[in-house]
Amino acid sequence: MKETWQVVLAGEGGQGLIVAGILLAEAASLCEGKNAAQTQSYGIATRGGFTKSEVVISTEEIVYPGVEEPDLVLALTPEAYELYARSLPPEAVLIYDTSLIDADQMEKSKARTFGFPFTDTARELGRVGVANLVSLGAIVATTGIVGAESLEKTIRHRFSGNAAELNLNAYHRGLALAGKE
Amino acid sequence: MKETWQVVLAGEGGQGLIVAGILLAEAASLCEGKNAAQTQSYGIATRGGFTKSEVVISTEEIVYPGVEEPDLVLALTPEAYELYARSLPPEAVLIYDTSLIDADQMEKSKARTFGFPFTDTARELGRVGVANLVSLGAIVATTGIVGAESLEKTIRHRFSGNAAELNLNAYHRGLALAGKE
Amino acid sequence: MNIANRSKDKNESTVDRGSKETRRLFLQGNEAIAEGAIAAGARFYAGYPITPSSEIAEACAEKLPAVGGVYIQMEDELGSIAAVIGASLTGVKAFTATSGPGFSLMQENLGVAILGEVPCVVVNVQRSGPSTGLATRPAQADVMQARWGRHGDQHLIVLSPATVQECFDLTVTAFNLAERFRAPVILLADEIVAHMRENVTLPDPAQIKIVNRKKPACPPEEYLPFKPDPDGVPPLADYGSEYIFHVTSSMHGERGYSQNDPANAGAKIKRLFTKLDNHLDEILLVKHHYNPADELDLLIVTFGCTTRPARAAALRTPNLKAGVLQLVTLWPFPDAFIAEAAQKARAVLVPELNLGQVIREVQRVVGKEKPVFGLHKSNGLGFLPAEISARIEEVANQCLR
Amino acid sequence: MNIANRSKDKNESTVDRGSKETRRLFLQGNEAIAEGAIAAGARFYAGYPITPSSEIAEACAEKLPAVGGVYIQMEDELGSIAAVIGASLTGVKAFTATSGPGFSLMQENLGVAILGEVPCVVVNVQRSGPSTGLATRPAQADVMQARWGRHGDQHLIVLSPATVQECFDLTVTAFNLAERFRAPVILLADEIVAHMRENVTLPDPAQIKIVNRKKPACPPEEYLPFKPDPDGVPPLADYGSEYIFHVTSSMHGERGYSQNDPANAGAKIKRLFTKLDNHLDEILLVKHHYNPADELDLLIVTFGCTTRPARAAALRTPNLKAGVLQLVTLWPFPDAFIAEAAQKARAVLVPELNLGQVIREVQRVVGKEKPVFGLHKSNGLGFLPAEISARIEEVANQCLR
Amino acid sequence: MTRININPRRCKHCGICIAFCPKEVFGADYRGAPVVERAEKCTACGLCVMRCPDFALEVGEKGK
Amino acid sequence: MTRININPRRCKHCGICIAFCPKEVFGADYRGAPVVERAEKCTACGLCVMRCPDFALEVGEKGK
Amino acid sequence: MPALSWREYLDEKMLPHLWCPGCGNGIALGALTRALAELQLPRNKVVVVTGIGCWGKADDYLATSALHGTHGRALAFATGVKAARPELTVIVLMGDGDGATIGGNHLIHAARRNIDLTAVVLNNQNYGMTGGQVSATTPVDAVTSTTRYGNPERDFDLCRLVDAAGANYVARGTVYHVPQLDRLIRDGITKKGFSFIEVISPCPTHFGRRNKLGSAVEMMKALKTRAVNVNSPAAKTGELPAGAFLIGKLADRDDPDFTARYAAVQQKAQAKGGFSS
Amino acid sequence: MPALSWREYLDEKMLPHLWCPGCGNGIALGALTRALAELQLPRNKVVVVTGIGCWGKADDYLATSALHGTHGRALAFATGVKAARPELTVIVLMGDGDGATIGGNHLIHAARRNIDLTAVVLNNQNYGMTGGQVSATTPVDAVTSTTRYGNPERDFDLCRLVDAAGANYVARGTVYHVPQLDRLIRDGITKKGFSFIEVISPCPTHFGRRNKLGSAVEMMKALKTRAVNVNSPAAKTGELPAGAFLIGKLADRDDPDFTARYAAVQQKAQAKGGFSS
Ligand SMILES: Cc1ncc(C[n+]2csc(CCOP(=O)(O)OP(=O)(O)O)c2C)c(N)n1
Ligand SMILES: Cc1ncc(C[n+]2csc(CCOP(=O)(O)OP(=O)(O)O)c2C)c(N)n1
Ligand code: SF4
Ligand code: SF4
Ligand code: SF4
Ligand code: SF4
Ligand code: SF4
Ligand code: SF4
Ligand SMILES: [Mg+2]
Numbered sequence A, B: 001m002k003e004t005w006q007v008v009l010a011g012e013g014g015q016g017l018i019v020a021g022i023l024l025a026e027a028a029s030l031c032e033g034k035n036a037a038q039t040q041s042y043g044i045a046t047r048g049g050f051t052k053s054e055v056v057i058s059t060e061e062i063v064y065p066g067v068e069e070p071d072l073v074l075a076l077t078p079e080a081y082e083l084y085a086r087s088l089p090p091e092a093v094l095i096y097d098t099s100l101i102d103a104d105q106m107e108k109s110k111a112r113t114f115g116f117p118f119t120d121t122a123r124e125l126g127r128v129g130v131a132n133l134v135s136l137g138a139i140v141a142t143t144g145i146v147g148a149e150s151l152e153k154t155i156r157h158r159f160s161g162n163a164a165e166l167n168l169n170a171y172h173r174g175l176a177l178a179g180k181e
Numbered sequence C, D: 001m002n003i004a005n006r007s008k009d010k011n012e013s014t015v016d017r018g019s020k021e022t023r024r025l026f027l028q029g030n031e032a033i034a035e036g037a038i039a040a041g042a043r044f045y046a047g048y049p050i051t052p053s054s055e056i057a058e059a060c061a062e063k064l065p066a067v068g069g070v071y072i073q074m075e076d077e078l079g080s081i082a083a084v085i086g087a088s089l090t091g092v093k094a095f096t097a098t099s100g101p102g103f104s105l106m107q108e109n110l111g112v113a114i115l116g117e118v119p120c121v122v123v124n125v126q127r128s129g130p131s132t133g134l135a136t137r138p139a140q141a142d143v144m145q146a147r148w149g150r151h152g153d154q155h156l157i158v159l160s161p162a163t164v165q166e167c168f169d170l171t172v173t174a175f176n177l178a179e180r181f182r183a184p185v186i187l188l189a190d191e192i193v194a195h196m197r198e199n200v201t202l203p204d205p206a207q208i209k210i211v212n213r214k215k216p217a218c219p220p221e222e223y224l225p226f227k228p229d230p231d232g233v234p235p236l237a238d239y240g241s242e243y244i245f246h247v248t249s250s251m252h253g254e255r256g257y258s259q260n261d262p263a264n265a266g267a268k269i270k271r272l273f274t275k276l277d278n279h280l281d282e283i284l285l286v287k288h289h290y291n292p293a294d295e296l297d298l299l300i301v302t303f304g305c306t307t308r309p310a311r312a313a314a315l316r317t318p319n320l321k322a323g324v325l326q327l328v329t330l331w332p333f334p335d336a337f338i339a340e341a342a343q344k345a346r347a348v349l350v351p352e353l354n355l356g357q358v359i360r361e362v363q364r365v366v367g368k369e370k371p372v373f374g375l376h377k378s379n380g381l382g383f384l385p386a387e388i389s390a391r392i393e394e395v396a397n398q399c400l401r
Numbered sequence E, F: 001m002t003r004i005n006i007n008p009r010r011c012k013h014c015g016i017c018i019a020f021c022p023k024e025v026f027g028a029d030y031r032g033a034p035v036v037e038r039a040e041k042c043t044a045c046g047l048c049v050m051r052c053p054d055f056a057l058e059v060g061e062k063g064k
Numbered sequence G, H: 001m002p003a004l005s006w007r008e009y010l011d012e013k014m015l016p017h018l019w020c021p022g023c024g025n026g027i028a029l030g031a032l033t034r035a036l037a038e039l040q041l042p043r044n045k046v047v048v049v050t051g052i053g054c055w056g057k058a059d060d061y062l063a064t065s066a067l068h069g070t071h072g073r074a075l076a077f078a079t080g081v082k083a084a085r086p087e088l089t090v091i092v093l094m095g096d097g098d099g100a101t102i103g104g105n106h107l108i109h110a111a112r113r114n115i116d117l118t119a120v121v122l123n124n125q126n127y128g129m130t131g132g133q134v135s136a137t138t139p140v141d142a143v144t145s146t147t148r149y150g151n152p153e154r155d156f157d158l159c160r161l162v163d164a165a166g167a168n169y170v171a172r173g174t175v176y177h178v179p180q181l182d183r184l185i186r187d188g189i190t191k192k193g194f195s196f197i198e199v200i201s202p203c204p205t206h207f208g209r210r211n212k213l214g215s216a217v218e219m220m221k222a223l224k225t226r227a228v229n230v231n232s233p234a235a236k237t238g239e240l241p242a243g244a245f246l247i248g249k250l251a252d253r254d255d256p257d258f259t260a261r262y263a264a265v266q267q268k269a270q271a272k273g274g275f276s277s
């Protein structure tokens, strides 16, 4: 298993990327005993715009908590896709939302690239806002960055009632999208 | 004529020593073209207590504007008298208020010592508060530190109406006390 | 309503320390500060929201009343620090958190805590200035302000965390030092560490070292609230206890009533300095991220959020032995540690998210024998390891090759 | 009501300068500051009374309305500096005066003047702290605060008078530098010089050099209030003129509207420094109270009220050649002057009415080649020449004999 | 018939114009964005313009 | 007869006790300091004690 | 010069603005620009002074001169502008936190001083910009990010407070009642002396969400039902139903303003004859 | 324990105090100590918090616990004391500059918060300690060291302001009407919630001298003639003659105080069950 993961979850404000990053990091650190760090940054423009959530997961001490060279990128907007597609190395993983990004129109990435209809799936579930959880499912299924149960446990711990239900559902749909379950 | 005068006007709050110091310094600097500096300090206790006004007058640049070794002291309270009487050298001048200070009860000073009834004179004039102007007259008459007219001009300039009258009167009584006029 | 579990015996905490085991949590730096404060026994928070410190207030608003404590949102920062001082004098550990603009507003009353010798903790989560500046962005430009921001002669302790774990640990330390020295302590965090989330280990509360202020033991009539013990620190009673006492922002004598005597004033002001400077062994904290016995090519002096990119960069200097000395205590400035480390190095580099603050102190300490280089950045962004590596390369080219 | 004689052409003063000849007056330092401000063209004062600066307010309350200016007493010092900034942006030279506690309260909004590049003058008459301290007594303990008192990266000019004449002269200089560099300038006086009375010579107003801020010359649509000229200083229009413009405490671009771009922010913050540091020749003022060509045994570095007792002491060192270097500009710190003077001296002495501020800077500048000694006093009293002489004697015994 | 312009770059789909037009001129699309459905009923009262928090509406104002 | 004490170390000669004693118990000396002149008229109403700004007066309070 | 339309007081190239969907700030900003347009004030003779907060960002969208000061101090900056240059129209935009919590002192003193400023305080019952913390206008028991268990403090009646402090003009409007709001602001600007207009406005993102007040539309509806016009018969009876508040002009006086009184000071000083040192 | 006499609340060894001859401060201090004595409050359960100013020096003469804070912030310091330890009696002594000019914000917020403090603001119409500058309570046109040509600003009606801000108890007294003043302070202390007592008092040294109001005795006489008891028939008619002011209790309510409301917050929080991270 990989010792260190540098993950970028990129898109725009309101897509729940921060929460997704926290869930991923919590799953790694609280359920699997690894070290994890989550940071975020907002676009340079005040309004709307680019947002990213960074997660570093490691079995070692995390010296620098930010992402320097991502080996896993989730892109939820065309801007985010464009920003990373070009620069990712072949061994990295790029996962993107086919509901929002027309990859054929974009430069091809050298990275291992996977597209899934996150937003459409979320819309089917009745809340566009859970596209983040759908993505998490797909990330876990595609990369095994954390165990599927770890993330499930984390979701159960953080949400309760209807929200837990909805988010778990979305997560499972994501796992399924990427062939797990 | 003396090149530099270091003057201390000492007593307690409310005796008008600050104003007296300013008048003396103004007479020297504005009427006689000398340099003058006036500083003051209040007692170390907040309430009441010891106050002094220091004046340095010099034909040279005044490097340090405070008094280090007074050559003229006006004492308007027994405390002030006691504080200075002992330490003054023989060539210095000590002028004190016989209305308030019983010099016989005090240590004799080596300085040239002159006592005048400032407060009583002021009371005769109807305002105890002008003892400071009476003292100024006596100082000028005794030492010639500034010309008598210089101080008179200064008083006229600073006060007007009744106050000018009263203060000039007091000043002249002071001059007279010390034998001038 | 009342502050629960007020400690009754001196130097011994009877605060309910909650759960009895080590807990592993995934926390934001700001949350860890709030947890650290509660773990240290803080039961009073008065503050005014400001980015990027507001999560501390929000956590306190939720948690303090649950442990019998009080969260009060004041009308401004002037009032926040004032309320903290008032609360602390009742015997409750009290604190506030803010960021640049609010910290500027607290300066006047911080002076009251210093002169009145009132233990309390002020968290300043630094953001990018000057003025309102880039309110959501990181900076480290309040280092000098923390030490010199208020009028008059004064001295105080400033600590700076670089990890979320340190956010927790140093908050506990800050309260302990405040109580130990009857003085305000500043926790100088920054937007990066405050908004970062990491796993932290909260020790079993029973294992956390908690220091409580010295209380007087004498009969109430004899109590002099500003008469120092031999260690320079006077015991402090609680308002409302059997001890009656006065605290004032004016110069005062041992009784705490105002007093103008110069000898007293001179001695008092000097003691405010010596009570810290005579105990530097208890106050100065640094972390050598290298073997301190080693000779270095380059000593990198860091604090707060600069530490981790600098460490990452130091690990990547194959042709050069670089070591990171992290200043955990920023004030009193750890002169001796830096002098000693610089002695063993050929050059010194000070990266900081400002246009030159700690470097001035390092220059003062090191003198001109060893070259001292800076890396200064003030544009609202943190350092990347690569930026520090590039500067190391420059320095190496200039004087290490 | 209106501000009289608003200057209409750029760089040229049409303020009525009153009487047309040199006047010799006997003034208090505070009065001389008020006179200096009016002579420099100040027509707006907003303040809040505080000992030992209140006489400045009182003089302004009397004199400003008589020359068509405005005195407004604000509800506090936070508001005083804010009103000064607002007034200055209408094209009026504006200032305030305060002392320690009020100066602490002004720190936040001083940052607005710095970032917003608003010319104005703040007089701080230092008194003895910390906190309320000894409110009527002198001190020099706000030197570091003047430079570092607010959050975020910032830079500013600080001048310090030692005589009543300098109170007048440096107030004029302070306004000139503020207008020249579109920046706040601090006049850091102290209780001694502020309450002292001396004869001063007020020059013929026509002879006083008056600098007025650069006004824009471009068409109103093209005006960018934060676009610097080659000298780093952007022209400043008046509110109400044909130019429409925005000023903000947030980070902004050349248009003055808020802007978050790091490159812009980095350049802007750096420019706030370089616009001063590139013109040190216009800013740094020192007075050598000895022949600067001479080699000295002891260089005495002074500022403000320490200067005169030090000069008196220096004149009384028969076996020793001591010279006083008076720092008139305290910030930017006059590194070069001190380094040069220290070069020619065997040792350096820094007497100051605080527990060690300017000495840290002198140490930084001088390094460890020459011994730097301090003489620090913080008890509410000024120095006597004899105290400085005694310290000179000690220093001489320690390393000059 | 009054011309009603909706600036899609500004409109944030808050629904205020839809809810408070006295003549119910607007309908909503699937995202909640306003759609002019009954332009003929518009009295050009201007209320929607005044209440739009985003300056996204213009009602027959052009050239006025 | 009520005992009326004036503490000369505290009295600042403001004249308030003299002016407002309903029974005009006090007279003034040449410095304006109060002098008990008509102690027999004192009703021990306490007003002078309450109005003395300097805590210089005591009226038959001793031991109370 | 051709008449300026209200949109010309806006800096339209800065739009879309940063405010949330359904936030009342944009409506209030529109009302301000319409008031300016109705008075046809030259844009260079208007200085808008703002504080820090969501509403305090309004200057970014205005084409007049502007000064964006520090949190709570806008009125003090504005006082300097006005006192130094009385011929300018100075309008001060502040949030409830800005204008009444941290800035309460400047508010009451500006009213007392009766300085000719027009303060438009947008009251959205919480601190929008910093994430919805409690404010001095948050009702008792309401939930905010710092009052999870309900607000233990009561809210100010700001209009009553400012009236008691001495303002010449005090009014309350809402972003639902826009034509009235336009007029209230316009009249505040024309009135000499201190004018205060409180604008009740929804913050759906924080205050609405945490107190389960529904969408922006829902919150606008609540404004409609809760507001009682001060001239209505219901208002005259005195007692208002729970949750109701008065809108309209609540105080309207003609005391001389600071400008007028200071002119007299200058006159006296000049009569006394200038320098006297 | 034997009853404490009012003099036992004084630290008599600190006398004579530093106030000027005829200054009303000493009278107000006497009234405070008599109120404390009447309530027989244990001295160690009373914390007197003072601001900076002549009246703010009162703590130097008190034998209770005390905290002498910074200018304008006394109420904020006191809020910390009271919120942390509600069983203490916290009394806040402020001058008009201290309490209502620089400190106006804390004043209105303490009233709004209805925190159980008793504020005694001594209004001598100017800044005594710093030499008699204008204050927010200096009447329009009055002369002070910073209003040589007459004050261009108006004074606050402090009681009206604090009432509008929500205090449970608002009263005005004078140092002439001492028995009433004792009672007003006593009742303020007993009242739960925020209590505000304005004490009108002469500063003969500055305000009296500059406005030619005569000696301290003269100024006391003026208090006697100008004050109108709120319960008097004259007061009921509404219009007061020029220069007159009301004395007595002006507002008296029983809203729950901050202590009570915060206790409910603690209860809810504890019910929810402590730590939740
Ligand atoms: C001195 C200071 N304290 C705190 C802040 C942080 N801050 C910025 S805006 C704000 C409150 C905003 O609330 P409000 O004034 O009601 O405006 P809104 O965002 O609701 O429109 C706060 C606390 C600051 N910028 N400066
Ligand atoms: C921040 C600050 N500003 C100014 C001062 C100076 N100052 C001390 S007391 C005072 C005013 C006193 O007036 P008031 O509060 O009315 O009390 P009084 O002396 O009249 O009793 C002032 C301005 C200060 N100490 N701190
Ligand atoms: S009111 Fe404006 S922003 Fe809201 S939906 Fe209608 S057009 Fe869009
Ligand atoms: S102008 Fe009036 S009627 Fe027409 S769409 Fe808008 S709100 Fe409806
Ligand atoms: S107690 Fe009453 S009657 Fe007696 S002296 Fe005093 S005031 Fe007069
Ligand atoms: S009232 Fe008191 S201070 Fe005044 S004269 Fe009488 S005894 Fe003396
Ligand atoms: S947070 Fe609230 S006040 Fe701020 S823009 Fe959003 S809705 Fe408006
Ligand atoms: S200056 Fe005024 S308030 Fe101060 S002690 Fe003297 S009379 Fe009283
Ligand atoms: Mg708000």
Ligand SMILES: [Mg+2]
Pocket (backbone or CB within 6 Å): H053, H095, H096, H097, H122, H123, H124, H125, H126, H127, H128, H135
């Ligand atoms: Mg007063």
